[in-house]
Amino acid sequence: MHDALLNRIHELRDLAGVINLATWDQETYMPRKAEAARASQLSTLQGLYHERLVDPRVGEWLASLTPSTADEQALVRVLTRERDRAVKLPSSLVKALAEAQSHALGAWREAREQQAFRLFQPKLETLVRLRREQADALGHDGERYDALLEGYEPGMRVARLSPVLSSLVTKLEPLVAAIEAKGPPRDVFAGKRFPVDAQWAFTVELLGALGFDLDAGRQDRSIHPFSSGLSATDVRLTTRLSDTQPLSAIFGTIHECGHGLYEQGFSPSDARTPLAQSPSMGLHESQSRLWENLVGRSRPFWTFFYPRLVARFPQQLGGVDLDDFLASVNRVERSFVRVEADEVTYNLHIALRYELELGLVRGTLSVADAEAAWNEKTKRFLGLTVTKPTDGVLQDIHWAWGEFGYFPTYALGNLYGATLFAAARRARPGLDGELAAGTFDGLLSWLREHVHRPGARLDAEDLVRQATGHGLRDDDFIAALQARYG
Amino acid sequence: MHDALLNRIHELRDLAGVINLATWDQETYMPRKAEAARASQLSTLQGLYHERLVDPRVGEWLASLTPSTADEQALVRVLTRERDRAVKLPSSLVKALAEAQSHALGAWREAREQQAFRLFQPKLETLVRLRREQADALGHDGERYDALLEGYEPGMRVARLSPVLSSLVTKLEPLVAAIEAKGPPRDVFAGKRFPVDAQWAFTVELLGALGFDLDAGRQDRSIHPFSSGLSATDVRLTTRLSDTQPLSAIFGTIHECGHGLYEQGFSPSDARTPLAQSPSMGLHESQSRLWENLVGRSRPFWTFFYPRLVARFPQQLGGVDLDDFLASVNRVERSFVRVEADEVTYNLHIALRYELELGLVRGTLSVADAEAAWNEKTKRFLGLTVTKPTDGVLQDIHWAWGEFGYFPTYALGNLYGATLFAAARRARPGLDGELAAGTFDGLLSWLREHVHRPGARLDAEDLVRQATGHGLRDDDFIAALQARYG
16 A cells, blocks of 8 residues: 555544544543633644545545555545545535534523523524535435434445334333333332442452453543543543442443443554444444443343442442342333433434434424424323423433434444344353353453454444344344343 | 634644643553554654644745734744754654664663663764754754754853853852761651652642642643643643652652643733743743742741641651751752752752763764763762762663753753742742742742743743843852752
């Protein structure tokens, strides 16, 4: 490969890593008054990234290249796709979007404080309009939403996604009803305090046991847990600690650890290239959901870890048996707020948002009607009556960021995660026993080989199909829920 | 000013801030295995900085500009000077230097382990040769060292510096002898343990009291204390904690706080421009030395803080009176290692290095003779006989970094710091009383006005002259030592 092109590829990945560092620092250690300076620094880095990516010479280098290996071909494909999207966006639209997002965020916060969607509505209208323009600039086959979805989930299309989500909703509704009919489990945490230092120590124990390399990454605290790969040898996770809700830290850590194991698992020979990344947000989310829900909420997992947790909280949990603890961990309940939803009802929240976004982007739903539509769908999907916008249309920050097409990747993560986990169990019939013995390297090796090492060589669904024999489907996810709750 | 030029100026300062973030993180929180990835990221950032600085368009924008204000004129002067140096360096030399530095560092570490200068010698020869080439590429009036010194201390010249350092050495030698004649003070810390958590809390108390804004900066731990300004609203300090040597954390913190107060004191209207920086390393060091030595080792300072320190360490210091504590804090002793030297003997270490560097860069001293010359000068300046290279020619990392001309800035810091502090005391006759009352904002305001706010508008000596009526001289420094030790 042309030296100049390879240098540019390395430079872009280095810049991406530094952007992740600056963002991580912003959420962890940055002093309060540095907000404006950091915004400038990030804007400069992102501007340089964009400029060095759309640089006409990169187009020429790519055009004049005849890939000599499959890896080189994959590299060129991934880079070309990213670059083509960037080139197609007029800078006037990029600028208008950045401004609209900035205004929308302020309006969204104000609207939440006032519980008044109308304060956010005009900003949301602008964002929807600009995103529709963006979709047209990027190009599509008549379905604008596809062009946006492509930014998060390359290769995925509405025509492929919609029937799967519909099927999923149809199967979830009776399942939720059946679980609810059993009545709520006892809350084993109510009224107890769990010192945060002991919680922290337990999360670090978890990270080590699950295989997260703390010499190639770290964990810190932040308000909202997240993970960020500065490189495969430098993966930052965060968790949040609350002294009344220990599950928040525990499942926050396991979730981010799933992302982190993925980031640490990219092939060293792909370092500083766009192959050392996930092909999609949905596939990335499959790794966090797999570890959080399919492993982390399972009986085998807690067979090993519950005695260790009790040892850290003997007074709080000494009298609680494993069954009651597991029931509390796996409590299922229809609720208004997505980020607090359990693994069973979660996808109903996504289906609701997906339908609304599709309507907004297609133009069949007006922003003025979005609040009513949200409330109507909450009734339909969750059987609940929204009484305030922060429980409804104002609850998520994503639209205020101008992100449309992002939500479905959470559901894709659940579905891909279940399909991958089912395949890993088929490949390792003794997996449950391994988990119950606190041995996770068998599962991790399987994921390394089939999901992590390939990086961005294949689109997400192709990778999942190659790894499991199945593409996108809800069967494995539903089967996992039925096994746990049925 | 041309919009494109101003944008470029902002971009360069943002990049500089991000380079500082990446370097800070490297020394504080970066996981061990990220070393290679971070080296790439830093190299990419530095390469971009260089490329965007030497960009011919920047030269054209600067050339076509007629500054309309004094500030604009200063900005153009500072930027042009930095750019001219960068433009003059052939990229082949930049690359050769980077490679030679990288090899030299490894050899220096190996040579230290083996106590064998000969292992380092060939690498040092290469570095000296390249730096001489660099000096010639940059241009000079026959004194190559001037071209290197200019990189750290713009405007300073050998012809100006040498006589001042000679005078200083002449005055220090009898002073050291007189102090030593009194015999060593009692060591009030010997055999005691000082829990590091309490030390940390005391350093944070110090930072707050001295006026460091912890909402616009932070303190962390690192192996070697340092400070770094990511912007005036984001200044990172580090300190080091040892449970047997509490003075290490205390004076490390005060020293870095001095740097940090300077960085926080740049004018907000200079943000994202090269005016929001120190004109020289010597002037920067004047701020750390002023707070560390002239304030932090003084009786008024400890009149206020010693009871607070005792309150944190009642068992260790409860029986130690202020006089004994002060004597321990101000212990003067000839020693081999610069970084452990007291404020009196410190400049003798610098004078030694300065003479050697001057010889190496002029070509009157060969690298092969450097070890013998170091040992001879240690005998002459400090009266000590070097018995191992890590106590002598291999002790500092600076030459392994290829830095020649850096050491004198430490001495300049001591001299400028004393001259500035003397002027502040003249301007505020009640200053000692303020310090004894734990009130530091009078001193800080004076420094803000005369040193911090001006930023890089004047060269260091011109700024000191404007602030104090005196340029570079040793009178104030010697007077301060005589007042404390005489």
